Amino acid sequence: MKNSSYRELIFAKWIVPLEGKKSILSDHCLVKKDHKIEQIIPADEAIEIFPDCNRIELKDHALLPGLINCHTHAAMTLFRGIADDIPLKPWLEEHIWPLEGQFVSADFVKLGTNLAIAEMIQSGTTCFNDMYFFPDIVAQTAESLGIRAAVGMIMLDFPTVWASGPDEYLSKGLKLADELKYSTLISPTFAPHAPYTVSDEPLKRIRVLADELDLPIHMHIHETQHETEQSIDQYGMRPLERLSKLGLLSPRLIAVHMVHLLSEEIQSLAELGVNLLHCPEANLKLGSGISPIKQCLEAGINIALGTDGVASNNDLNMLGELRTAALLAKGASSDAETVTAWQALEMATINAAKALNIDNVCGSLEPGKSADMIAVDLSALHCQPVYNPVSQIVYSASRSQVTHSWVEGKLLMKDRQLTHIDTDQLLEQVSQISQNIASN
Ligand SMILES: [Zn+2]
Numbered sequence: 001m002k003n004s005s006y007r008e009l010i011f012a013k014w015i016v017p018l019e020g021k022k023s024i025l026s027d028h029c030l031v032k033k034d035h036k037i038e039q040i041i042p043a044d045e046a047i048e049i050f051p052d053c054n055r056i057e058l059k060d061h062a063l064l065p066g067l068i069n070c071h072t073h074a075a076m077t078l079f080r081g082i083a084d085d086i087p088l089k090p091w092l093e094e095h096i097w098p099l100e101g102q103f104v105s106a107d108f109v110k111l112g113t114n115l116a117i118a119e120m121i122q123s124g125t126t127c128f129n130d131m132y133f134f135p136d137i138v139a140q141t142a143e144s145l146g147i148r149a150a151v152g153m154i155m156l157d158f159p160t161v162w163a164s165g166p167d168e169y170l171s172k173g174l175k176l177a178d179e180l181k182y183s184t185l186i187s188p189t190f191a192p193h194a195p196y197t198v199s200d201e202p203l204k205r206i207r208v209l210a211d212e213l214d215l216p217i218h219m220h221i222h223e224t225q226h227e228t229e230q231s232i233d234q235y236g237m238r239p240l241e242r243l244s245k246l247g248l249l250s251p252r253l254i255a256v257h258m259v260h261l262l263s264e265e266i267q268s269l270a271e272l273g274v275n276l277l278h279c280p281e282a283n284l285k286l287g288s289g290i291s292p293i294k295q296c297l298e299a300g301i302n303i304a305l306g307t308d309g310v311a312s313n314n315d316l317n318m319l320g321e322l323r324t325a326a327l328l329a330k331g332a333s334s335d336a337e338t339v340t341a342w343q344a345l346e347m348a349t350i351n352a353a354k355a356l357n358i359d360n361v362c363g364s365l366e367p368g369k370s371a372d373m374i375a376v377d378l379s380a381l382h383c384q385p386v387y388n389p390v391s392q393i394v395y396s397a398s399r400s401q402v403t404h405s406w407v408e409g410k411l412l413m414k415d416r417q418l419t420h421i422d423t424d425q426l427l428e429q430v431s432q433i434s435q436n437i438a439s440n
Helices: 043-049 074-079 088-103 106-122 135-145 166-179 200-213 225-235 239-245 263-272 280-285 293-299 318-333 341-347 350-355 389-395 423-438
Strands: 007-015 025-033 036-042 054-065 067-072 125-130 148-155 186-192 217-221 253-257 275-278 303-305 373-377 402-407 410-414
Touching (some): 054 402, 067 303, 088 423, 106 125, 106 135, 106 423, 125 135, 125 402, 239 263, 303 341, 341 350, 341 389
Parallel strands (some): 186 217, 275 303
Antiparallel strands (some): 007 025, 402 410
């Protein structure tokens, strides 16, 4: 049987594999076989070896691994711009939680996640790590639209529209994890919301189950000064010390925000292999502070990037986020050498894949990995001249220059057109629900 019909050749002006080296391959070809990357070879060699294969020519483009948005709440796109310019505590307690209580349902999550996925694909994201209510609907929506996702089994002490308390959050989450066992696209994580919303007993159960099931734990930690002070009042210790006593600090943990950190905490996070999930724009917008990324990098912590939910960002643009990460770390540390363009790109790709424990599947362009990748057109006037495409991607390009996106080798966007999403219908549905929310 001839195998050539399963192959496709993707020629790009530059290929940036992010395989652990700072390599930029000019005039190369990525050979895609079925849903995987078979090899990356010089363009003339590919033409000679595979003369009859389908070809995609990307003459002005850089081909790179798809971006991974390692912390978001996808369905919150439907709350974009609804409560701006407010600090985290009143933002949550007086605006977001009441709105969620009133409007969040399975249909809301489906539509909001659909809108988020459309925006993410158009901005170069091929995988997102989600934490929200109705994670079963998030999983179904992502799977049906062909995007990769890690879906959080959310846990809170108090009742919400999704569950009545810790027992039900856990049983519903575990049922979902079981249903996802055979999915190649969607993987589960434990997602206790934050130290201030989840008490010790559920956290102990999550730690044991995460070890048993070999799953990551995704949690907001040390987002604000108020959070650490409240923990000292309530538990007599900072949240990280409490989580350490509960045995949660390990390479399984994806610790989101980590804005307020002491030097000894940074050292201990590095020694224990905790992953730090940096959301610079949400931290800036909520006035939460600036995470000490330079010190964390120097300590050797694996750092990935996320946008957080749209209600606190207000977009899902990972290209923008990695630029903010690079600029903010330099400004905050008065050190232009911290968070280089390469480091920012690694945070949005391979580092995130490591945090999610899927770096054997995606996060870089290497033979045997899933063909999860994007093409960025660098022909625009504001990207000229191109001495170094990585510099252009991080510091000059905008998300509208992402032209193609593949997940598991399937095109989710071709020449800016989404292949699986009817945008007119989506916009109509979003318009209807936003009128209901606005008239509240
Ligand atoms: Zn968040």
